[in-house]
Structures are given as structure tokens and as C-alpha cells.
Amino acid sequence: MKGLFKSKPRTPVDIVRQTRDLIIYANRSADVRESKREDKMAELCKNIRELKSILYGNSESExxxxACAQLTAEFFRENTLRLLITCLPKLNLEARKDATQVVANLQRQQVHSKLIASDYLEANIDLLDILIAGYENTDMALHYGAMLRECIRHQSVARYVLESQHMKKFFDYIQLPNFDIAADAAATFKELLTRHKSTVAEFLSKNYDWFFAEYNSKLLESSNYITRRQAVKLLGDILLDRSNSVVMTRYVSSRENLRILMNLLRVRYFPRMHVEDIFYLAYQKLQGTEPVTFDKISLHMESSKSIQIEAFHVFKLFAANQNKPPDIVSILVANRSKLLRLFADFKTDKEDEQFEADKAQVVKEIAGLEPRDRP
Incomplete structure (x- = not known):
């Protein structure tokens, strides 16, 4: 007879509905008995873990x-995404991690061949304001940052962020003293500027002046080695993308931009590095397999040419421009002997035929320049 009274297995829809009820309870239960609240929060964390298991599978099943489609449809039907995001600070660390993975996965789930998360976020675009502001909260930053990167997979969402005042905040987030948060913000910044080509090209064309003024002064000329290195690498990715050809032509026609790139080109040693930069470099070099010693750190600092190499990939665009303004030509001519000496023994750590071909072309362009009269 016992078999007749077994509880019916919960469906994905049931779990989402119960999760929603528990989140609502958590948000309004400040004055309830502590033991009851703890039980409810434990149940909520368990439900979130089950949602994650449905979406990702587990060791026993894919x-x-x-089930994923049912879960997704119910999740967006009654605002559960909003509730989960705003409730995140009240969860314990493991539940926050599970919730982050649930929100991330939902951005990729299709219901009737449609990404319904995109429509939901368009209708609830203020959720992006909450996620971006998360970078100002040490406990929430990495969770909200991971959610944010998944949300901007949707072009409409990325466009909102690019066109908002939030974009200016990223120049500060990237330089936060907390290395993990700064790195996460840098990853989001890169995603915003590289994922949706046409939207990025439109944004850069409309916002060229303030964006590159901030980019140059706060990132390329930062006192932080890692910030400069990441910034010049991303700049190369942006300018070398065909969709940004108009922006690239404008960028390489500026003498101020050329000055900054030439300064980056000549960087060989990093005497004013931050302590965290030094140990990060040591970690990258040794990958945790050898004891970290200051001799090895110093050796790596002096031999590293990563900024120079990345700066070269941008500098070559100035040299290759067949319609160089007269002031660009005059700067290159005035510095010709120094540049040619630099490139004479300028090599990558590994053999790279494309790099050598690019370098040869740059040398040829600079060597053949003739001074022009300014208009």
C-alpha cells in the first residue's frame, strides 16, 4: 500500500514555481522566526541547485x-529571472555560484526555436543596470559580471549597454584595485567591443571623440602594466576588424594617437610595476610549477615584449595608411632612424613568418617616406 502514497516527482515547472515562491518569501521575511527562515533559505538553495542540474545535466545524465525548454518558458513567464538576480546578495556563496550558472545558461536556451531571454531582457532592460552596478560591490561583482557577459550575447542588450552612460564606468572598473574584479570588468569590456560587429562599428563612429580620449588616457597611458597590455591588444583587435575600417582610418590619422603608440613601442622595461602585476607575470611565466623567485620575476620583466608586439600591430596601420596626413608623415620621417634601428632587432619570442613580413613592409614604408608640406 505504501507505493500508492509516494510523492509525485516534481516537474521543471514545479521547481521554478516553488523557487519563485521561496525567493518572494526570502525578500519579505525579515521579521519571521530565524529557524523557519533558515529552513526556507536552505530549501531555496536546494531548488536552485536542481535547476542547475536540469539545465546542465549531472554525472548520471545529460x-x-x-525539460530545459519547460524550465526556461516558466522562468521568464512570471519574472523569476528578476527575482533571482535581485535576491542574489541574500544567498550563500554556493547558491550564488549555482544561480549565476542558471542565469547564464538561460540566455542560450531556446523555446520553439526562439531565444526568449532576449525578448525578456529587452522588456526588463533595467536589469542590466543592476548587473553593471555589481562591479561596485566586491561580493557580487564576479557573479553579476558573469551574468552580464552572457546577457550581452543578445545584440539588443549589448546595444543598450554600449549606448548607456555605463560604458564610461568601465574605464574605472578595469582599474579597480581588486585584481579579480578588474580582470572580470576587462573581459566584459572586450566582449562589448568585439562580439556584435555592426553594433560596435556604429557605436564607435558615433562616440569616437570621448571614447578614444578615455581609452588613450585611462588605459593606454595607465601606470599599470597589465592595463596597458590588455588595452593595446584590444585596440589592435578593434582596429584590425574590417567592420571598423572607417574608425581605423580616423584613428591612424591622429598625431596624438601615433605619439602614444610610439611610446608603447619603445617600452622594454617596467620599473614602475605594481606588486600584483609582478606576481601575475611570475604566475604566467612559471604556471605554478616552480618556486617564485625575484631573479626569475626580474628576468621575465626585462625579457617581456608583449606590449611592444601588440603596439606594433597597431603601429603598422599608421605606416600602411596610403593617405597619411602631412603631420603623420613628418613625425615618421623625423623618427625614421630610431624606428629603423628598433625594427632591426625587433623579434618575437617564437618564429612568426607573418610578423616578419609585416615588419618588413613597415620598414619599407618608413624608409621610403618623403617629407610633405603641411597644408
Whole structure:
């Protein structure tokens, strides 16, 4: 007879609904008995873990597409995404991690061949304000940052962030003293500027003046080695993308931009590095397999040419421009002997035929320059 009274297995829809009820309870239960609250919060954390298991599968089974579709449809039907995001600070660390993975996965789930998360976020665009502001909260930054990167997979969402005042905040977030948060913000910044080509090209064309003024002064001329290195690498990725050809032509026609790139080109040693930069470099070099010693750190600092190499990939665009303004030509001519000496023994750590071909072309362009009269 016992078999007749077994509880019916919960469906994905049931779990989402119960999760929603528990989140609502958590948000309004400040004055309830502590033991009851703890039980409810434990149940909420368990539900979030189950949602994650449905979406990702587990050691015993792969995710079932029908179950994932049911879960996704119910999640966006009654604002559960908003509730979960705003409730995140009240969860324990493990539940926050699970919730982050749930929100991230939902951005990729299709219901009837449609990414319904995109429509939901367009209708609830203020959620992006909450996620971006998360970078100002040490406890929430990495969770909200991971969610944010998944949300901007949707072009409409990325466009909102690019066109908002939030973009200016990223120049400060990237330089936060907390290395993990700064690195996460840098990853989001890169995603915003590289994922949706047409939207990025439109944004850069409309916002060229303030964006590159901030980019140059706060990132390329930062006193932080890692900030400069990441910034010049990203700049190369942006300018070398065909969709940004108009922006690239404008960038390489500026003598101020050329000055900054020439300064980056001549960087060989990093005497004013931050302590965290030094140990990060040591970690990258040794990968945790050898004891960290200051001799090895110093050796790596002096031999590293990563900024120079990345700066070269941008500098070559100035040299290759067939319509160089007269002031660009005059700067290159005035510095010709120094540049040619630099490139004579300018090599990558590994053999790179493309790099050598690019360098040869740059040398040829600079060597053949003739001074022009300024208009």
C-alpha cells in the first residue's frame, strides 16, 4: 500500500514555481522566526541547485531538451529571472555560484526555436543596470559580471549597454584595485567591443571623440602594466576588424594617437610595476610549477615584449595608411632612424613568418617616406 502514497516527482515547472515562491518569501521575511527562515533559505538553495542540474545535466545524465525548454518558458513567464538576480546578495556563496550558472545558461536556451531571454531582457532592460552596478560591490561583482557577459550575447542588450552612460564606468572598473574584479570588468569590456560587429562599428563612429580620449588616457597611458597590455591588444583587435575600417582610418590619422603608440613601442622595461602585476607575470611565466623567485620575476620583466608586439600591430596601420596626413608623415620621417634601428632587432619570442613580413613592409614604408608640406 505504501507505493500508492509516494510523492509525485516534481516537474521543471514545479521547481521554478516553488523557487519563485521561496525567493518572494526570502525578500519579505525579515521579521519571521530565524529557524523557519533558515529552513526556507536552505530549501531555496536546494531548488536552485536542481535547476542547475536540469539545465546542465549531472554525472548520471545529460540535460533533456524538453525539460530545459519547460524550465526556461516558466522562468521568464512570471519574472523569476528578476527575482533571482535581485535576491542574489541574500544567498550563500554556493547558491550564488549555482544561480549565476542558471542565469547564464538561460540566455542560450531556446523555446520553439526562439531565444526568449532576449525578448525578456529587452522588456526588463533595467536589469542590466543592476548587473553593471555589481562591479561596485566586491561580493557580487564576479557573479553579476558573469551574468552580464552572457546577457550581452543578445545584440539588443549589448546595444543598450554600449549606448548607456555605463560604458564610461568601465574605464574605472578595469582599474579597480581588486585584481579579480578588474580582470572580470576587462573581459566584459572586450566582449562589448568585439562580439556584435555592426553594433560596435556604429557605436564607435558615433562616440569616437570621448571614447578614444578615455581609452588613450585611462588605459593606454595607465601606470599599470597589465592595463596597458590588455588595452593595446584590444585596440589592435578593434582596429584590425574590417567592420571598423572607417574608425581605423580616423584613428591612424591622429598625431596624438601615433605619439602614444610610439611610446608603447619603445617600452622594454617596467620599473614602475605594481606588486600584483609582478606576481601575475611570475604566475604566467612559471604556471605554478616552480618556486617564485625575484631573479626569475626580474628576468621575465626585462625579457617581456608583449606590449611592444601588440603596439606594433597597431603601429603598422599608421605606416600602411596610403593617405597619411602631412603631420603623420613628418613625425615618421623625423623618427625614421630610431624606428629603423628598433625594427632591426625587433623579434618575437617564437618564429612568426607573418610578423616578419609585416615588419618588413613597415620598414619599407618608413624608409621610403618623403617629407610633405603641411597644408
Amino acid at each position: 540535460p533533456v531538451s524538453e
